[in-house]
Amino acid sequence: MTSQTQTKSANNKVSNYLMLIVLIVMALAVVALFLAFETFLFGDQENQLAALILAGIGIIALAISVFLLYQSRRQTAEMKIEIPKVMTTIECQNKECKNKIIREFQRGDYVFKYSDTTCPKCGGKQMITAVYKEIKEKEKTYAV
Numbered sequence: 001m002t003s004q005t006q007t008k009s010a011n012n013k014v015s016n017y018l019m020l021i022v023l024i025v026m027a028l029a030v031v032a033l034f035l036a037f038e039t040f041l042f043g044d045q046e047n048q049l050a051a052l053i054l055a056g057i058g059i060i061a062l063a064i065s066v067f068l069l070y071q072s073r074r075q076t077a078e079m080k081i082e083i084p085k086v087m088t089t090i091e092c093q094n095k096e097c098k099n100k101i102i103r104e105f106q107r108g109d110y111v112f113k114y115s116d117t118t119c120p121k122c123g124g125k126q127m128i129t130a131v132y133k134e135i136k137e138k139e140k141t142y143a144v
C-alpha cells in the first residue's frame with residue numbers, strides 16, 4: 001500500500017511540474033502571437049516576415065502545450081484506473097459453514113493466517129485462504 005501511494009504522489013509532482021511548464025509555454029505562445037499580430041498589422045514591411053515566423057512559432061508552441069495538457073490528463077486518468085486493488089479472501093473454518101468474505105488487503109495478511117475476526121454467520125474461526133490482485137475487465141479497454 002505504501003509503495004503505491006508513494007508512486008502516486010511522485011507522479012502528481014511530475015504532472016504538476018509539467019503543468020507549470022505547459023502553462024508558461026502557453027502564456028509565451030499567446031504573447032508571441034499577440035506581438036506577431038501587432039507587428040504584422042502596424043509594423044514595417046521588413047518586420048513582417050519576422051512577425052510571420054513568430055506567429056508560426058507561437059502556434060506550434062500553443063499546439064504542443066495543448067497536446068501535452070491533454071496527454072497528461074489522459075495519463076492521470078489511466079493511472080487511477082490501473083492501480084489494482086489487492087484483495088484478501090477469508091474463509092470460515094467451520095466445515096458446515098464455510099462462509100467466504102472478500103475484503104481489501106490489510107498489512108500483515110498472508111495465506112493460512114488465522115484472522116483476528118470471527119465468522120459473522122457462525123462465530124467460527126476464520127482463515128485467510130487467498131491474497132490476490134483484483135483485475136477488472138474495464139482496465140483492459142483503457143490500456144494503450
Ligand SMILES: [Zn+2]
Binds near residue numbers: 121
Ligand atoms: Zn462460519
